[in-house]
Amino acid sequence: xxxxxxNISKAEELLLLSIWRLNDKAYGISIRRKILxxxxxxxxxxxxxxxxxxxxxxxxxxxxxxxSIPKKGGRGKTYYKLTLRGIQAxxxxxxxxxxxxxxxxxxxxxxx
Amino acid sequence: xxxxKKSMFKPPRFAEWIIQRLVWTDDSLxxxxxxxxxxxxxxxxxxxxxxxxxYWRHILRSIFPFLNNTIYWSITMFKNYLRIALRNFQRxxxxxxxxxxxxxxxxxxxxxxxxxxxxxxxxxxxxxRANQIYRIIKDTExxxxxxxxxxxxxxxxxALVRDFPEVIDTVRFISALKKEIVISSSSKKFYxxxxxxxxxxxxxVFTFPLVNGNSKTALQEPYSIVITEEIAQKYxxxxxxxxxxxxxxxxxxxxxxxxxxNIPSNSHFRFDFLASFATLNHYTILPLDDWGSNALYTYxxxxxxxxxxxxxxxxxTFIEKYIGQKSYLAGLHLQPLTSIHLYSHAxxxxxxxxxxxxxxxxxxxALLILVLACINFINLSTARHMTRAKExxxxxxxxxxxxxxxxxxxxxxxxxxxxxxPISIILVELFLPLFNSLVSKQLAIGYFTEIPFLLAxxxxxxxxxxxxxxxxxxxxxxxxxxxIFRGTNKLKVSRSWLRNGLVLFxxxxxxxxxxxxxxxxxxLNYVRKKKLGFDKEQVVVLPIKNATIRQVxxxxxxxxxxxxxxxxxxxxSDVPGQIGVNSNPFLPEGYAADNRIIIxxxxxxxxxxxxxxxxxxEGRPFTEKFLTDKDGAFILNEAAVQKIGWDSPIGKQLTWxxxxxxxxxxxxxxxxxxxxxxxFYNEIDPLVLHIWPASFKYALVKVLPGxxxxxxxxxxxxxxxxxxxxxxxxxxxDEDFDKLYKxxxxxxxxxxxxxxxxxxxxxxxxxxxxxFATEQRRKExxxxxILGASIPNIVLLFSKEYIKxxxxxxxxxxxxxxxxxxxxxxxxxxxxxxxxxxxxxxAGFAVFIAFLTVGYxxxxxxxxxPIDSLRYE
Numbered sequence: 001x002x003x004x005x006x007n008i009s010k011a012e013e014l015l016l017l018s019i020w021r022l023n024d025k026a027y028g029i030s031i032r033r034k035i036l037x038x039x040x041x042x043x044x045x046x047x048x049x050x051x052x053x054x055x056x057x058x059x060x061x062x063x064x065x066x067x068s069i070p071k072k073g074g075r076g077k078t079y080y081k082l083t084l085r086g087i088q089a090x091x092x093x094x095x096x097x098x099x100x101x102x103x104x105x106x107x108x109x110x111x112x
Numbered sequence: 113x114x115x116x117k118k119s120m121f122k123p124p125r126f127a128e129w130i131i132q133r134l135v136w137t138d139d140s141l142x143x144x145x146x147x148x149x150x151x152x153x154x155x156x157x158x159x160x161x162x163x164x165x166x167y168w169r170h171i172l173r174s175i176f177p178f179l180n181n182t183i184y185w186s187i188t189m190f191k192n193y194l195r196i197a198l199r200n201f202q203r204x205x206x207x208x209x210x211x212x213x214x215x216x217x218x219x220x221x222x223x224x225x226x227x228x229x230x231x232x233x234x235x236x237x238x239x240x241r242a243n244q245i246y247r248i249i250k251d252t253e254x255x256x257x258x259x260x261x262x263x264x265x266x267x268x269x270x271a272l273v274r275d276f277p278e279v280i281d282t283v284r285f286i287s288a289l290k291k292e293i294v295i296s297s298s299s300k301k302f303y304x305x306x307x308x309x310x311x312x313x314x315x316x317v318f319t320f321p322l323v324n325g326n327s328k329t330a331l332q333e334p335y336s337i338v339i340t341e342e343i344a345q346k347y348x349x350x351x352x353x354x355x356x357x358x359x360x361x362x363x364x365x366x367x368x369x370x371x372x373x374n375i376p377s378n379s380h381f382r383f384d385f386l387a388s389f390a391t392l393n394h395y396t397i398l399p400l401d402d403w404g405s406n407a408l409y410t411y412x413x414x415x416x417x418x419x420x421x422x423x424x425x426x427x428x429t430f431i432e433k434y435i436g437q438k439s440y441l442a443g444l445h446l447q448p449l450t451s452i453h454l455y456s457h458a459x460x461x462x463x464x465x466x467x468x469x470x471x472x473x474x475x476x477x478a479l480l481i482l483v484l485a486c487i488n489f490i491n492l493s494t495a496r497h498m499t500r501a502k503e504x505x506x507x508x509x510x511x512x513x514x515x516x517x518x519x520x521x522x523x524x525x526x527x528x529x530x531x532x533x534p535i536s537i538i539l540v541e542l543f544l545p546l547f548n549s550l551v552s553k554q555l556a557i558g559y560f561t562e563i564p565f566l567l568a569x570x571x572x573x574x575x576x577x578x579x580x581x582x583x584x585x586x587x588x589x590x591x592x593x594x595x596i597f598r599g600t601n602k603l604k605v606s607r608s609w610l611r612n613g614l615v616l617f618x619x620x621x622x623x624x625x626x627x628x629x630x631x632x633x634x635x636l637n638y639v640r641k642k643k644l645g646f647d648k649e650q651v652v653v654l655p656i657k658n659a660t661i662r663q664v665x666x667x668x669x670x671x672x673x674x675x676x677x678x679x680x681x682x683x684x685s686d687v688p689g690q691i692g693v694n695s696n697p698f699l700p701e702g703y704a705a706d707n708r709i710i711i712x713x714x715x716x717x718x719x720x721x722x723x724x725x726x727x728x729x730e731g732r733p734f735t736e737k738f739l740t741d742k743d744g745a746f747i748l749n750e751a752a753v754q755k756i757g758w759d760s761p762i763g764k765q766l767t768w769x770x771x772x773x774x775x776x777x778x779x780x781x782x783x784x785x786x787x788x789x790x791x792f793y794n795e796i797d798p799l800v801l802h803i804w805p806a807s808f809k810y811a812l813v814k815v816l817p818g819x820x821x822x823x824x825x826x827x828x829x830x831x832x833x834x835x836x837x838x839x840x841x842x843x844x845x846d847e848d849f850d851k852l853y854k855x856x857x858x859x860x861x862x863x864x865x866x867x868x869x870x871x872x873x874x875x876x877x878x879x880x881x882x883x884f885a886t887e888q889r890r891k892e893x894x895x896x897x898i899l900g901a902s903i904p905n906i907v908l909l910f911s912k913e914y915i916k917x918x919x920x921x922x923x924x925x926x927x928x929x930x931x932x933x934x935x936x937x938x939x940x941x942x943x944x945x946x947x948x949x950x951x952x953x954x955a956g957f958a959v960f961i962a963f964l965t966v967g968y969x970x971x972x973x974x975x976x977x978p979i980d981s982l983r984y985e
Contacts, residue, residue, distance in 0.1 A: 028146035045146055046174025049139050050181050078142055 008060075013093050014039065015051050016060060019080050020090065027079040052080060060086035123151045123167050130171060134178040137185045138511065189516075190523075196503070197524045207496065208528070210880045211489050214873050215532035215580075218485030219573065220539035221869060224547050225478035227555040229471050235378045235453035239319040242450055244280075246412045246420070248272070249458050251443035258442065260458035263406040269311075271434055278415045278423065283314045284389065286408035287462070288360075293657070294838060295385070296359045297347040303839050306384040307360075309392055317413040324354055325370025331388035338370035338386045358385075361658070362837055366391075377554065380452045381462035403435050409462065411449070420446050470859075477866050480621050484870055486580040487614045488877035489525065493584035494611060495884050505593040517589035525581025526574060533573045550861055583610075612917060615881070618874040619921035619958060625867035627929040627954040631946060632860040635937065638944045639853060645787025646688065646724040650820070651845035652827065653687055654811040657838065664834045665811050671830060672813065677823040680814040682719035685807040687845065688789040694807075698800065700756045701765035708769060711752055712797055714789070715804035721747070721784065723814050731762045731782030734803060742803050744778035750786045752798030768802065778802065788942075795941045812845070871958070875965045882910060882966045886973040893973050894981035906974035911966045918962045922955040 008016070018034045019026040032048055035041055055061040062081045082090075131144055147167065155163035201208040236242055248268070250261045269282035288307040295304045314320070315327035322330065323341060330338050337358060344353045353368045360366060366387060375382040392400065414423075427444045435441055447456055454468040504517055540557065548555055559566070656662045665683070672681050685694065697708035718734040718741065720726075729750065734741045746766050753761045761780045768776045786796040815823045824842070831840045886893070893906055901909075930946060937943040 028142050029149050032146070044170055044174040044177065045143050046177030046181075049135075049143055050177040053137070053139070053181055053184070077145075 007096065008089050008093055011047075011051055012055060012060070013090070014041075015048075015055065016082065016086055016090050019061060020082050020087075024079065024081065026081065027077050031080070055086070056080075058085075059083055060089050123148055124164060127167055127171055131178070134175065134182060136182045139181070193520045193523055194527075196520075197527055200500075200524070201528075204496075204499070206883065207492055207880055210876050211492060211528055212532045212535060214485040214488045214876050215529055215576070216535035216539055217869060217873060218482035219532060219536035219576070220543065221481045221866070222478045222572075223536065223540050223557075223569070224543065224555075225474045227557070228547075228551055228553065229475060231378055231553055231555060232454060232466055232471055236380055236449050238376055238378070239449070241317060241319070241413060243448075244414050244416065244418065245317065245449040246414060246446040247449060247452060248410050248412060249445050249447060249456075250406065250441060251445055253442045260445070260456075261406070262409060262456075262458045262461055264408060264410045265403045265406055266400045266408060267403055267434070269410045269412075271430070272410075272412060275430060275433075276423070276426070278418055279412050280415060281313055281317055281413040283311045283317050283411045283413070284408045285310050285314075285411070285462075286389075286392070288387075293361050295347075296362065297356065300347050301839065302346070303841060304384060306382060307387070308383045308385065309387045309389050311389045314386065317411070320375065321373050323371045323373055324352070327370070330370035331386065332390070333367075333369075334388055334390040334394060335364065335366050336369040336388045336391075337366040338372055339368060340372045340374045340384055342374050343384045344371050378453075380449075380456075380465065412446070420448070464855075474862070477625075481866065481870050481873065482576070484618050484621060484873045484877075486576065487618055488873060488880065489528070489580040490583050491611050491614055491877055492880045492884070493521075493525070493581075494587050494608065495881055497584075497588055498888075500588060501591055504588060504591045508591070508593045514589045518585040521585035521588050522578060522581045525584065526577035529573050529577030529580070533570070550858060550865075611881070612913075615874075615877065615914070616917050616921050616924070618870075618877060619918050619962070620925045622867065622871040622874045623918075623922050623925040623954055623958045624929050624932075625863060625870050626957060627925060627951060628933055629860065629863045629867045630950050630954055631929070631933045631944075632856070632863060632936070634950065635940065635944050636853060636856055636860055639856075639940070639942070642788075642942065645785055646726050648688070648724075648846045648849055650815050650817050651723070652813040652815060652820075652824065653843045653845055653848065654813065654827070654831075655841060655843075656683075656809050656811060661835055661838055662805075662808055666805065666808075668830065668834055672827070675823065675826050677816045677820075677826070678813055679816060680719055680723040682723040682812050682814075683717045683805070683808040683810065684720055684812065685715040685804070685809050686789070687810050687812070687848065688724070688787070697769045699767040699769070700758070702758075703756075709755070711755070711800050712789075713768070713800040713802065715807040716801050717803060717805065717808070720801070720812075723812055724787075726787055727785040729783045729785050731780070733782055734801075741781070743776070745781045745802060746778045747782040747784055747801040748780055749784050749796070749799040749801075751796050752800055753783055755798045766800075768800075776802075776804075871961060875961060878914060878962060878965045879969070882914070882969045885910060886969050890973060890976065890981040893976065894978035897974070897978045903971065903974045907967055907970040910970040910973075911963060914962055914966050915959060918959050919955070922951075922958060926951050 014035060015031070018031055018038065022030055022034055028045065028048065031052075032043055032045065035043055052061065052063070056063050060083060062083055063078060064081055065078045128144055131147075132140055135143060147170065151163050151167055154166055239245065247262075248264060250264060252259050252261050266284065269284050272279050273282055286309045288309070293304055293307055295302055295307070310331060312329075312331040314331065315322065322338070325338065330336065339347075339353065339358075347353070347358070348356065353371060356368050357365045358368065372386070424444070424446060431441060431444060453465050454471070456465055457467070507517060507520075508514075537557075544555065557565070654665070656665065662683075669681050672678055694714075695710050695712045698711050698713075699705070699708045703709070714720075716734075718736055721728065721733040728747075731747070733747065734745060738745070746768075748756075748761060758764055761783055764780050766778055766780055768778070770776070784801070788796060789799060790797070813827065827842070828840050893909075896906065896909075929951075933946060937946075
């Protein structure tokens, strides 16, 4: 049964993509760094965790506590992982993007 | 990035603390760790200061999202708590109802008492200059008795202004002849009591706004008068009364020069008519420069930084200057205007004052009742702790801090008290009419006008909820999940010292109130039924307001007696029970010429003694047969004989000095048994009876028992026939007498109501606790039944503990009740003995009620089929 997908916001999209790219290593500091590297956007931890909380609430992302495998001398990292819904949301976003940006490239904006 | 703890440069602690406070989710830990990693990285690259500044900037930029996070999380938690709380309320409706009802009752009581107290404290404060107005009163010594008296001589006011610069102005009031007078307009005629004369500057000093007329000139001319709106309505309807004429006692005409807004009810005295003081220049009865005639009330308007103590120190010199060494005046005192209503108990108060004691008592009672209700809440919550145990355990396992759990339960109790608020408002509105009639006021809550009050009410409700919830939430949040889930926390109704102690307190308070009520009612009954020494039944009192009425009634006496229903008719200057019996100097035989003693005396006629069925001990009563009785006979009561010191009073000479140069010589012809001509507050003072028709102020008509309406109609008819000019009024002697105890009666009624309420609340609590106990112990009951226990056994099982508690509560309450009631009874010269039987009665009553409550539930549980109780395992 297909759920009716709502659009996710740009920020959410960015975050979901980054988490997806990071595979199983998506925790606070790494997500922030990844976004900074990829896009140059300097998200604060505040915004980051706020977004993460929203994504968790919407069930696009799971918040997994790393307590089960305590690292030696380290901390229990909680990391984030995309859910099935999250992946679907990304797919939808991609579709949507393709639809809206169809036949448009960077030269289309140069008008006479 | 190094993970070596030793080389870690930690970010500023203060900054981390801020994060901890801003972020309430468990993300705070992750955030801090993430930031710490970055911090170390930057630190190693760019050094300490750069790292620090980065850190701080980062936090600053994150503040808003942090808060957003926190708010969102708080809302979610709040919704969860709310849902759980409401679900709990629904599932255990009866407990919720008990709690809410009890709290609502307690709050309603407090609101009512608050309204009362607020009104009492507000007396006379509406005057703009209330803080600068004082009343001056006399400290007198008459016949060895020290007293405060309200009336002052006319020239005092002017002298005060003259001699003391700190007295800016004075206002004098004097009432019109102290009795009822007749006021008539062109079409209406009524008896009025509240007619006063006042200086023309009364409106400058006091705040009595004029609706019509000029406050500066209204009372300037003699025979001008201002009336209240109510009076204007009464006499003139909707017409403008300005310029119209009112006739005083069918003789003098006053012109209306102003209409006042009705005098507020919170004034220590109120008037309907205010006539100009200048009018009194035309009266010869009141010499305005006589320092010896104490007839009026003097108020002072003083400067802002006035010191009462310093002023009073100067007064003795003042007294010496004008009054000299008058024997009766011991001093002068100043009373602040705003304190008169609650603190002044001088003689001759214009209107009866209240007492600050009542305020204390009522406030204490209201607070006590509220405490009782809160105790119920505490008891029920802690008793039922087991029902919430699992929830608490799970929450803790999931990571809740103790503080969070406390917040949850505090929130629940807050919710309960907020739910009780509208119910208490409804209760207040329901009982307000009854309460108002009890305290003779017109209290009300202004829902639209008193926003601060309503807000305060809300705040107090919240406070109550929080205060009641503190202990239960501490108790409930204390659970250790391990113990709960392991099942070692036994499901028993634990013997909690605190809970039992609280129930004890509740019942002690209730028993206290009940005992006091019993004693008070006993005293009042005693007072009402006690032999007064005369017969007050079936006596109609007709007040004689002036000489015309007196003459008419005296001559019409025979006509009255024609009626077979009228047994006797007599006249006197005073009626037993009236407060102001006259006292004059007498010179008994054997005393030195200048050693007169002051004795109360009543001027009566020959029928007086037989009409009231007074008992003559020695000698004989007055009779028509001896003509000398009219002018030269005295009858003394036992107390008078004792005071004078005669052994055989019959035949001794006595001279009466009514004032001025007059005197009357006479012989003592009889001694009568003491009778209570004043209230039971006073010992029976010495009294002399003699015949003096000029002083008759009352006609007493003794009618046959049975239906008196016919006889009354007859009397009224005759009256109207003889003296149509003066309205017919009457009263019954026994009712008049009872009125003396009105304030005691009211106190008794109030205590009665409060006892009811408090024992109701205590029983509510008992009901809740017991019903929980029976529910918890149903298995035990089932087993006992199987093993052969009978119904009474089961009932006893549950009631034992609480009956014991009630007994102990009684023992605690008795001494306190005894002490309090002893003090109250001191007010009465004639009082009951506080007998042990009363205590036993109240104890029995309390035990009975408690037993009913517990017994009902115990019986219900005893009748349960054991199979049902033991079925679910």
